[in-house]
Amino acid sequence: MKVPTQILQILLTALLVAGDPAAWSQKSPEPARQAPVSGYVFLNPQTQALQDDEFANPGYLWVTKGARSYGEDVGAGACISCHGQDGMVGVAARYPRFDSKAGTLLNLEGRINRCRTEHQQLPALALESEPLLALSSFVTEQSKGMATQVQIDGAAEPWFQQGQDYFFQRRGQLNLACHQCHDESWGKKLRGDLISQGQPNGFPAYRLEWQTLGSLHRRLQDCESGVRAQPQALGSTAYLGLELYLVWRSQGLALESPGVRR
Amino acid sequence: MSDSPTIRLSVPSTAQAGELVEIKVMIQHPMESGYRRGVMGERIARDIIKYFRCSLDGEVIFQTQFYPGVAANPLLSFYTRAEQSGTLLFEWIDQQGVTWSEQADLMVE
Numbered sequence: 425m426k427v428p429t430q431i432l433q434i435l436l437t438a439l440l441v442a443g444d445p446a447a448w449s450q451k452s453p454e455p456a457r458q459a460p461v462s463g464y465v466f467l468n469p470q471t472q473a474l475q476d477d478e479f480a481n482p483g484y485l486w487v488t489k490g491a492r493s494y495g496e497d498v499g500a501g502a503c504i505s506c507h508g509q510d511g512m513v514g515v516a517a518r519y520p521r522f523d524s525k526a527g528t529l530l531n532l533e534g535r536i537n538r539c540r541t542e543h544q545q546l547p548a549l550a551l552e553s554e555p556l557l558a559l560s561s562f563v564t565e566q567s568k569g570m571a572t573q574v575q576i577d578g579a580a581e582p583w584f585q586q587g588q589d590y591f592f593q594r595r596g597q598l599n600l601a602c603h604q605c606h607d608e609s610w611g612k613k614l615r616g617d618l619i620s621q622g623q624p625n626g627f628p629a630y631r632l633e634w635q636t637l638g639s640l641h642r643r644l645q646d647c648e649s650g651v652r653a654q655p656q657a658l659g660s661t662a663y664l665g666l667e668l669y670l671v672w673r674s675q676g677l678a679l680e681s682p683g684v685r686r
Numbered sequence: 687m688s689d690s691p692t693i694r695l696s697v698p699s700t701a702q703a704g705e706l707v708e709i710k711v712m713i714q715h716p717m718e719s720g721y722r723r724g725v726m727g728e729r730i731a732r733d734i735i736k737y738f739r740c741s742l743d744g745e746v747i748f749q750t751q752f753y754p755g756v757a758a759n760p761l762l763s764f765y766t767r768a769e770q771s772g773t774l775l776f777e778w779i780d781q782q783g784v785t786w787s788e789q790a791d792l793m794v795e
Contacts, residue, residue, distance in 0.1 A: 482759045485714040635758035
């Protein structure tokens with residue numbers, strides 16, 4: 425059978441356009457993104473039910489603990505003595521954000537630790553430690569159901585650009601970029617699992633694989649070891665920028681933390 | 687977390703006499719099976735809760751045993767018939783004999 429030359433030409437052009445790296449690495453002030461779909465949608469019904477049940481959801485163990493330490497009189501005063509009972513409502517929806525006083529981008533964990541060292545006269549908590557996870561999951565839970573809104577212009581712009589570049593950069597022995605799975609292949613199967621969009625709105629989340637609650641940065645480390653790349657440190661510049669990009673990319677989704685994830 | 691683990695209880699505060707009430711309890715615990723190995727190949731020691739019991743004013747109304755196959759942060763759900771008001775005592779005992787407990791009042795109308 426003879427394929428008409430015209431059709432072949434159209435197919436070739438389409439391939440060339442899709443394969444052109446300049447098409448997706450162009451930097452515009454508000455880059456294109458697809459409609460976000462929460463990781464919740466990619467879970468099986470049992471795991472969804474576990475997240476929805478406010479008693480059975482194990483993430484609430486940390487939220488409960490965090491609520492307790494929020495009111496605990498420590499250092500120069502309890503969190504609650506400045507922020508009040510409902511002071512944390514909506515806060516998590518604005519992070520990460522650039523802090524001009526700190527001169528750096530802060531995520532929620534970073535913000536909590538700044539608050540401890542500057543206002544409470546306490547040492548910073550270790551990243552991924554139980555007390556910090558408790559506080560960050562409590563604070564994030566206070567914004568449950570809210571949509572995130574982060575600033576990506578001004579001082580935050582270089583962080584955003586760096587995070588976006590990280591997302592599109594191939595890495596590891598498998599030579600895969602985040603983008604290739606989570607933009608181009610979501611909804612397909614990776615062995616037994618459905619590939620999600622890699623949205624951060626459920627974090628800090630209880631992962632069944634971890635059998636515990638963990639931060640987004642810990643999840644990113646797992647992603648990187650998944651493609652056999654060297655994971656970055658928790659709280660590293662690379663992950664902070666990536667977190668800003670991911671949260672911006674998820675805008676429109678409601679915060680679900682404490683989410684339950686595979 | 688060096689201090690006591692977080693415990694969550696779901697107990698109805700009031701119940702009709704003779705009513706079947708659902709009680710749900712959860713405790714934060716790694717339930718380390720003892721079969722896993724760390725990144726350097728070293729054996730991770732077993733660390734599990736062995737027993738759980740719930741008593742109403744000293745009388746045991748539910749008890750169970752845990753084994754290494756139970757997942758972390760065990761959640762239990764059980765029913766009891768509400769006959770008299772009293773204090774429910776929930777106790778978890780780990781393999782070393784360390785006990786964690788929590789109480790809740792049940793009012794029967």
